[in-house]
Amino acid sequence: MVIHIVTRGLLIVLVLITEIAACLPVHHINSGYGRTGTLVLYFLDKEYRTNYTDPLTLEVNLTFANGTPIPNVYVKFYIIIDSEKSFIGGNYTEENGYAECRIQQIQYAPGEYDINATAEYSGEYVEASTHLYINREDTLIETSRLQVQYTDNTTLEARLHTDDGDPVPGAILKLYLVYGGEMIGIAENTTGFDGRAIFTISTKRFDWISVGTYDLIIVFNGSKFYNPSSTKSLLNVTREKLSVMVSTVGKAVVGGSVIIVVKVIDDDGEPVPFAEIRIFIDGDLVGIGRTDSDGVYGFSWSPENPGRYEILVKVHKDNYEDAESNFILDVEGPSGGYQLPMVFIVVLVFLIVAILIAIFARR
């Protein structure tokens, strides 16, 4: 009795298993390999690896169980994202049962995915699966060397692209300047659709930047899709050109004073403050001073002798090209135009007469 019951139970279980197996259309044996009845579908590679935005070719073979290839069967390829199958392409098998699916650019986020391939032949359905590993794409930054005059602004263009040359948009690039062994961040910008970012560098903004050559480093810290990268460039800061204008206030006459007004501007027309001014008159240094915040310096000179004087004004400021300006100043003699102070002299005479009369009167 017991044996009968056990036997009947086993039979029921066997029937159930048989029925369930008959209902399943495909049987997954292992990765890359599918087999249903007489059909066998398998991926040529056990797993696929690629980078984000790189091309990918998935290859399968469809054969009968005895190994005979099956041509002209349409094979569909799917990617499984969050348990959802997403169709990515399809192709017909060739004479040798080979079919491939070529994807120009992988646009899926880096990670591990399951890839499915399905085929149907004479009502029989077969499916194979494999793993796809998408890595972050390698990037490169292209830029050029820069040359700028002190206090000027300049722009630096950087282009971020993948190792395949594709632009990387929306990436944040940081610009560093190496000063005293330290990397000092001076700008930050986001790449455009073409992978380009423009940085404006103002040497005036950073007063510690002087004339010389500096390393510039542009850094991309990477993202979910792209690997970090960096590049080095050079910033060559050259001396700024100065323009000097000298004019005079007052009449150049012996006994009077004339003010020599010096105005210094840079190449951009901006006044240059605190520039050192040296004034030479006939080769002799007569005055040293500095321009004010408006780039103006005034020097008062009282000529002692009439004649023609050569006034030379030399301007020096660190990080600027030295400049000078000279002009000729004619100094007139003591103006013969003034009249004798007659009233004053007559009063003096009056006082002297008063003394004489006082002596006379008091004797």
Add this chain to the structure above:
Amino acid sequence: MKKRQLLGGLILLIFASTLAIVAAPSDHPRGRYHIKATMIIEDRELSIELKTYLGDRDGIIIQRTNTTTIKRQEVRINYTIIILGLDMYARRPGNSFWAYVSLAIDNKTEIFRERIPTVSGELIGPDGSSEPMRVCYENGRIKLQKAIRVNTRIAFYVFLLVIVIWAIVALNPLIIALAIPVLAILLVNIPAEDALSVFWDPAIALIFGAFIIAYAMDKSGLAKRIAYIVVSRTKSPTRLIFSISLISFILAMWMSSLATMIVMLPIISTILKVFNADQRSRYAQGITLSIMLAAILGGMTTIVGNPANALAASITYRLRGIRIEFLEWMLYSVPVALLILLIIDLVICLRFNIERDLKEGLIRFDEKVIFTFRAHLMGMGPLTKQEKITLVVFLGTVMGWFTSSILALMGYVYYLHVAAVALAAGLVLMATGIFTIEDMRKMRWDILLVLGGSLSLVVLMDESGIMDVFLVELIGVGYFQILVMVIILLVILSIILGPLAGVAVALPLMILSFEPTKAIIIYASILSCSMVFGPQGIVLEEYARGRGFLTYKNYVRLGAIYTVISLATIIPLIFLFA
């Protein structure tokens, strides 16, 4: 009055009247005026005009600007000349046309805070006539100024009349000092508050306080004791001249020259009596002259030593806003005065040698006589309470004056004013009974009033436009030429009218016509004070001659040598600091 005085007075009166009619300018009529400022930029003349009126009252402030641009290559400079003044000025004595002129470079004016460009100013009258304006500088600002002439001819005549009366008629200087404000107010219509308020100027308050201290030093016997202490330590007649003149010098630094003579002459008399000196003794004359000249020289060295010094400091502050500190004055004057004293003492030792007197028996000297001085000192006994109080007050006052100077040099100019220190010392001396009401009646009020009168003369000259006439005449005249002319005027006036009048008239002219340094002002003042032939010297000489040991001839001879030495020492210093 002698016939000669009348004749001389008449001549000078005619001269003065002619001068007043011919030389004095006419008054400014009411009407439209233009104040024009001109500045030369490069080779161009940049000018600006301010249209104004001379009317009944002062109007409102108006401003005008004129801009020119100079461009060369890429650089351009904008020069803007700005004038600021009133649209109407009141026609009254004491008022003046004024306008501030500034130059802005690229809309910024700060550049000329310390460096002033040359500006010329003109006042164009209703009839189109043009008069130059006085250019002065106030804290980096350029000010054009011209006194509004009202009753100028009368003021000029009053000024000349004062000199005529003072020099020839030889009235009491007190009468002249009081006549100046009276004539200025009644005839020239100078505002009474301007002409009279100067009679209690800080300079007068300072001298008043110093007089009280000097009086107390004399009254208490402190000054005499100091003199005897020094004399009793001297061991030779030659050294005695040096030490006694030094004492006179030091006392005169804090007392007036006359007060010093009053203290020193009895001591000299005692010394000469001990020496058994004859009236003809050269040494006796020499030692008398040495203390007299030392008293004059000592008075030069402090602001309180001579009223003219206080007046010079006061005028400088009034006209330029610059304070000459007590200590500054001493730093400049003491070395010079000591040098002159040393030279003059050497001359006295050579010219009034005691050896000849000893040979001729006109004087007797042996070391025993020194004991006589010690006996005098011992006879004075220990320091009395009055002497102690006076000494403490004197030292406290000197410390106060020094502290005031140090504070001022550190920038605290409004603290511990020297006049207040002097008055405080006077208060203490009154409170302690050293200086009494009776003493107050005996004080030299005449000197204080003469000082006030001199300041009033400055107000008259300034507000009536007389000073302006001189100053405008001096426009364009070289710096050194002005200095020479003003020094001549200073010396002549100091000889005729005394140092007070010399400083009162010549110093404003010097200060307003150019910018003299403090050293020039101090040396000009001490030059005036050094005049031994002026009224101050004559008073001292008459007082000394009255004691019997000085002849007029020797006074004139040594006075001439002293004058040459002091002029030769001080005048080069004025030019050195110019």
